[in-house]
Amino acid sequence: MNYGFRLLFVLFFLSGCKQEAVIEFTSSYFSEEELELCNNEPCSQVSIEYQVAKGDESIAAAINEKIEWYIIASLFLGDDDAPSAKTIHAAATEFILAYRDHQPDLPSNLDLGGYDAEVNIYHAFQNESIVSLEMYAYLFTGGAHGYGATSFLLFDLKTGEGMEARSLFTDLAGFAAYAERKFKEEHEITEDASINSTGFWFEDDQFYLPDTMGFSEDKFVLLFNPYEIASYAAGAIRLEIPIEEITPYLDTEFL
Structure with a gap:
């Protein structure tokens, strides 16, 4: 292999590496069926489909931390300013226990059999600089209907920091x-x-x-x-x- 050919090969290889995404995303799923407290008695429904960032360790960790925080906040029903749960598992547990705490006070004709939470996070857009995740959260905790809202999370792919x-x-x-x-x-x-x-x-x-x-x-x-x-x-x-x-x-x- 002559020098010129080797140089072209190296440049081609480096160019290909540069175009590879630093961060990739895979889908993950969580439901109330994963919780031990739902093994022997009915539970409120919890359905969470979300994205997990993989690749550069520090960037992926920063992105995943914000995704997890959004899910935890979406399940929060407390009176405090911020949820105390630190994991999706803990937030789902608190959501289910909230209904069990409220259920004895509900008139029999208004007993719902459980609350309902649905969170979906989609990989909506990505280029070399930013990624955009579209998120939908729906909660039903009684009344005429539940409430669902959409939001976006934008991340700088060079740092993993959230962006407005x-x-x-x-x-x-x-x-x-x-x-x-x-x-x-x-x-x-x-x-x-x-x-x-x-x-x-x-x-x-x-x-x-x-x-x-x-x-x-x-x-x-x-x-x-x-x-x-x-x-x-x-x-x-x-x-x-x-x-x-x-x-x-x-x-x-x-x-």
Whole structure:
């Protein structure tokens, strides 16, 4: 093998290594059936499908810690400001015991047979710089219906640190104005009409970006959860904008 060929081989190998993802994700699942306290008596239902980061040890650990915290917080029913559980197993146990504590006080016609918790975390988008996880959590603890909400977790793949979607933009005001135009088009609101003219609940009748934003496949998603700008019956209000349309407003470091 001559020197020139060896050099080309090394460059090709290094180029291939550089393109490999530092972090990969696999799916994992947890349910109440894994808990010993559910072996001999009925339990509230707990269904959790989530992502586990693998690869660089420190980066993966940072990402997995935040994923686990989100799941624990989603199952929390206590009166304290923050859950005391440190693991998914412990959080699910506390959720089930909460129903058992409340059940004796329920009238027989309102006894639900158990609470219900569902958490799903999907791998929605990843490039060389960031990963976007879309998360849905639903709890039913009595009443006419439960409540479900979607959120996004964004991570810097160089560090494993969480990121705010707003921090990805170099021109956030310009993006907000563009998003308002897209929102009005989506909901057939004329350009000169107020944002609430068709029944939305935007505060002060002014469009604003939602707290829930993130990437999903080739789209950037803006999502208003139930009750944020419309009734529960309206469900989540989701606006998807192709990524190529928002690149003028984004920090190119993350593209």
